[in-house]
Amino acid sequence: MKASQFLISTLKEAPADAEVISHQLMTRAGMIKKLGAGIYTYMPMGLRVIQKVEAIVREEMNRAGAIECLMPMVQPGELWRETGRFDKMGPELLRIKDRHERDFVLQPTSEEAVTDIARQEFKSYKQLPRNLYQIQTKFRDERRPRFGLMRGREFIMKDAYSFDRDEASARQSYQKMAAAYRAIFDRFGLTYRAVAADSGSIGGDMSEEFQVIAATGEDAIVYSTGSCYAANMEKAESAPPKGPRPPAAQPMTPTPTPGKATCADVAELLKLPLQRTVKSLVLATDELDSAGEIARTRIWLLLLRGDHDMNEVKVGKVPGLADFRFASLAEILEHFGAEPGYLGPIGLKKPVTVVADREVAVMADWVCGANKKDFHITGVNWGRDLPEPDIVADLRNAVAGDPSPDGQGQLAIERGIEIGHIFYLGTKYSAAMNATFLDEDGKPKPFQMGCYGIGITRLSAAAIEQNHDARGIIWPDAIAPFTVVICPVGMDRSEAVRQAAESLHAELLAAGVDVILDDRGERPGVMFADWELIGVPHRVTIGERGLKEGQVEYQHRRDETAAKVPADGIAAFVKARLAA
Incomplete structure (x- = not known):
């Protein structure tokens, strides 16, 4: 890719309504543009990030045996009435009517739609277990959308749903998804915690959140300093106090x-x-x-x-x-x-x-x-x-310094951003919608279900909240819009610089590297500022003076200074850095 053929639209200042750093930087880096309250256009630079997140999620879901489908964003209201959520969900569920005055909803999640698929398709225990997933646009009519993609109204989400014949196999499906989620988040290169969580309105009795650790996170994560215990604040247990109660020593x-x-x-x-x-x-x-x-x-x-x-x-x-x-x-x-x-x-x-x-x-x-x-x-x-x-x-929030409820160490608290949530649902939706299969004994039984979500667009914002500095974004390699940028200084004036830049660009492309060549003819300061703001992790600078000395400069986005590398070995050097 060459920059002259791409759309680069960086800004020096963030809009006044951008409260958190991810919103500020995504807007300034030309990744998103606001269309309405909580509704954003994903610009080409931002879409590349989202597509890379989707690709990793898709690969690991497929590896775990899940099957991709795509359910409608607009869903019939009668499906939601079967589970009672059409009325119970409240104003976050956007309800609309068609020309015939029939009720529809813009899906915030798809338990009803996927359960309808299951009751039509899976007739026998021999067809189980199954896991269907989609990567689809969702809509929640937030009262006060804010923080850009962190809490927008329209967003992209991966949601998966497992169907099993009994509780034991459903819990196995749940653990399989938990392992897949860890593989996904490990590949993103982010610091995260998996924590026990409350199931909330989704339902079920087993639930985990995956939280990206960030000082700006909305959620409080409680964990033990002496064990693997971790939970969000809503779920975090308080250890029973030591007794017995002291005797009365004062008059009332x-x-x-x-x-x-x-x-x-x-x-x-x-x-x-x-x-x-x-x-x-x-x-x-x-x-x-x-x-x-x-x-x-x-x-x-x-x-x-x-x-x-x-x-x-x-x-x-x-x-x-x-x-x-x-x-x-x-x-x-x-x-x-x-x-x-x-x-x-x-x-x-x-x-x-x-x-x-x-x-x-x-x-x-x-x-x-x-x-x-x-x-x-x-x-x-x-x-x-x-x-x-x-x-x-137990009525209270845990506080730092409390004994861990498992008896090992003390509790500590840090901030996190929820990017994934998995639930064991049981028969909450299958029973309500009469979604059954014939078991081995020939009798109908409701499906045991699980639900597994990842906020695709939210994850890109969470990655920025965890990885940025005063100059801009610092993307992990796996989800950067481009992995390498080549910055030729004076390319329009020096044939040697142009040839060296285009040769390196072609060699890296042939090796499968996601590289962009900045051939816009901008001054070095402008080029560097743009790519530091955008957050491309690896930068190669080629200048006429360096070429005369047989050298070019390499700088990782986290490095304070550039390193000189032999010009004839730069391609191998970059590939080695990417492999490492």
Whole structure:
């Protein structure tokens, strides 16, 4: 490829709405152009990256025995009604109507469509296991699309779906995909972690995320310093606290705390460690009648240590709290008689269900709100001052320094960007859609399913978040738009430079190297700035003075200075560097 035949459209400044470095650099490097909120055109330079990501994913999926297909981006709404997701998925699912007023959706994922294929195609256990995958455009109507390709509305994704006859074989398919994913991400040359994750709205009871480590990542990754334990923050367990609970040593005392409505402020006022305070969070759950109207509301009081934060995923798994919401101010006043900031479990106006985090359940002489403005209660103890909690559960986010739940080492936290997620689904979708096969005994059984996704376009942005400097992008070789760039200085003025550049270009092309020759006639500073911004990892500079000395310059994108290499050996040198 020659630069004069390609489209290079670099910018000196990033647009004002580009908040993260990948968005800034992809725009400046001419890889994407914004068409609308969260919707981007993939320009030729960016498309080359995406195509290389797709090629690696496709090779490893095929190697793992998955079969590629392509499902429609626009899907009938009745399929989604079979699983209940047409209504349950919320506004992220873009619903449209055709000219006949029939409902359709723009697919954010394809469980329904692929399950429909399975129930038509796979009639017997002899046809199983099967794994179908696609690389297809998806659409999620994000409330606030941001960060370029990191959280856009339209994106490219690889999604795969496995079908098995029983749970044991489904789990084998899951592990096969987990191994394939590790092979894929190893080839990208990125630093990543595979972490246990919550299944969320997709469903299932076994799930892993693949996270590219980056300081700008949206997700918190929790891992052990002494073992292979790793999970995202939603899933990370907190080790059970050491017991038993200490005996009460202080009297329960109402204490004035004027204007102090947070645990931190109360602890500072009373000169106590924050760990001695307990925060109160009030939730509500609604029971609906047959008409869908609220028949009964139940109020819950969650108690966490003052220095801990609530984990909403863990709370949602407490029996009875699956569909919780935060209580309204009117509901809080009705049950507690006070506004948030001074709430606690003592002196309630109406009964509530008390759920204590495991750490709170073993505390003694703790501090909580008095259900009276400007007052807290010190010296509170379970059993003596209030009944034992109705439920004790792990409710909190893990924090750095916690003991690892597997008993090996301590927990540490780093930031990551989710680029892949695998799920064991079980029969959630096959049962809902009556997708069955005839087993060996001649009886119909629902498919055991798995689901496996990789964000193709998101991965390119994540790679930049992990690999960049002040000059621009630093692509790993495997997914760079071009692997090598040849920069001839004064090519339009020197026949020797032109011949040397074109000869090297032809030799590398013949060897299968993805190389581009910058024949635009730009000044060296402009050439170098463009390719450093674009992030091509290997650069060869050819100049007339160097050729007279029998030398050219080679510089890797991460190197601070160039190295002189004999001109007659540069092709072999570059090929050796690429092989290494």
